[in-house]
Amino acid sequence: MISRTNSAREIVADVTAGRTTAVETAKAALARIEAAKSLNAIVTTDPARTLADAAAIDARLRAGETMPLAGVPIVVKDNIWTGGWRVTQGSRLFADFIAPEDAIAIARLRDAGAIVVGIGATSEFACKGVTTSELFGPTRHPQNPALTPGGSSGGPAAAVAAGLVPLAIGTDAGGSSRRPPAHVGIAGFKPSYGAIPYGPGFAEPFFGLSVIAPIAADVADITLAFEAMAGADPRDPDSASIAQEARDIAGLRVAFSLRLGLDVAVDDVVADGLVSAVARLSAAGLHVTQRDPVWPAGATEEAIMPLQHAGLAALHGDAFRRDPTIFDPDIARQIERGLSWSGAEVAAALIASTAIARAFAGFFDEIDLLLTPTVPCVAWPFTQLGPDMIGGRAASPRAHAVFTPFVNHARLPAISIPRGADAYGLPFGLQIIAPRGEDRTLLRAARQIEAQLRT
Structure with a gap:
């Protein structure tokens, strides 16, 4: 079973009303983290720093300040600068690195009242689909310690799924904050490229792809975090303003694609989950058509x-x-x-990336939302880069990642929400993709779809 703590919204309401304090919520989160060490989701804690930050939030509240994330404990992925904390990228090269300042997104979260209670595990340089590193070892799936939560934001995702915190912040350059949430039964949001400023921080191996990505149990908490972090900043030349108004799903052109127009394998339970989701949404009055993107030759x-x-x-x-x-x-x-x-x-790869982005842009000229699986399979042993088989076919080490990377190359927003589980209770997710800049429309639609699929 996936564990649940109070939502970020509930914590804000309780702390703001004085029913509890930020210090008390921080202490409770630290106790949960300590009790769940075997999960290896959190690689660094600093209780003294955390409790000092929580006390400062309580002082701000006593002074009459209103904060949208007052007292919410958060975990930050181990490749995002968090000022004064050890941040290692899961690499022995950076084992003793102390971040000199906050990334803009983390500073905004702290300004909004969030409290960093730990640093969440990542694979080295966030470049693997499982969360293991030579520095910290493997992060384990909350439902089965022999399995991986996926990667590279496996630590933040496992921390939320295990109920250690209601909210975590990851990064996503190819699906790293959508696939792990899908594997552990929670939600993960990849914003449009530039919607949340990136850095200051480590130099990225990904050319114009990686984004800051909130992870939570549900879309409402993700929205709360996104609104605290979003907005252009002159320190990040790639950051940009996005559409302020969210359109209602009733007026949107919605499509679904079982394989994203690619020759890829999908487990039956995942395929059935998408088909049944479309049927439920259609029965609720949403018109959903089947349509695959058309990719340029050689798009893999x-x-x-x-x-x-x-x-x-x-x-x-x-x-x-x-x-x-x-x-x-x-x-x-x-x-x-x-x-x-x-x-x-390398230039040919850049050309391929641009062609993929143009193909997706053309698709979204005629469609407003696209539903796909987030992952084609459920979690697998953490000792392997990927499952041996998917959809009855032998699987390559990256076959589990097929539905997410093209979204990054197109700079689009996408969210994964829980869709179902296999016969052993292992979760998988539904991915919803929207045109670039339509992040708020996507989040609004995702909340409506999430609610419909829960009924």
Whole structure:
């Protein structure tokens, strides 16, 4: 079973009304984290800092200040700068790094009253679909410790699913904050590229793809966090304003695609979950058509992966040459591959990325929302990069990730919400995708779809 703590909304209401204090909510979260150490979702805590921050929130409340996230304990992924905290990217290269300042998004959350209670595990440099690292070891699935919650935001997702905190902040450059929530039965939101400012922080191996991504039990808490973080900032030249008004789902053109127009395998339980979701939404009066995006020739994840490999090589190639054993072997292979790519091959990957973005943009010229599976399978053993089989077919190590990366390359907003579970109770998710800049419309529609599927 997925655990639940009070929602962020409930905590804000209780702290604001004086029924509890920020210090009390922080202490309770720290106690839950301590009791769940075997999950390995949280890799760093600093109780003294956390309780001092909570006391400052209580003082602000006594002074009459109103805060939309007053007293909400949060976990921040271990690749996002959180001032004064150890932030390592899951890498032994940064094992002792202390972030000199907050990323803009984290500063905004703190201004809104949120309290950082821990740093959530990530795979090294957020570049794997399972959350393991040489520095901290594996993060485990809250329902089965032999399984992975996915990656790379597995620590934040597992922390929310286990009820340690109501809200966590991850990153998403290829699905890292949608797939783990799908695997553990919660919600994860990838905003439009630039909707939430990125940095200050580590240099990214992903070229113009990664976003700050809120993770929570439901869409309402995700919306609360998004509104606290969103908005352009001059320190991030890629940040941009997005549409302020959210359109109602009743007037939207909605489509679904079982395989996203790709030749990919999907487990029957996941396919049935999407089909049954469409049937329920249709019965509730929403008109949903079946439609696949049409991709340019050669549009595969393999075609765009050189960008990740080359980015890792550019950032960490020198350290790799000095001592390749310091890296996770899976990351070392990516760096080695990145060092071998020619400039023309990297340029070809950039061209492929642009073609994918244009194809998705053309699709959303005629459609407002697209429903797909978030993942084609449920969780698998944490000792493997991916499941052995999906949909009755032998699966490659990245076959579990097929439905998310193209969204990043198109800079679109997308959200994963819980859809169902297999016969063993392992969850999977429904992904909802919208045009770039329509984040608020997407969140409003996701809340309505979430409510309909729960009835």
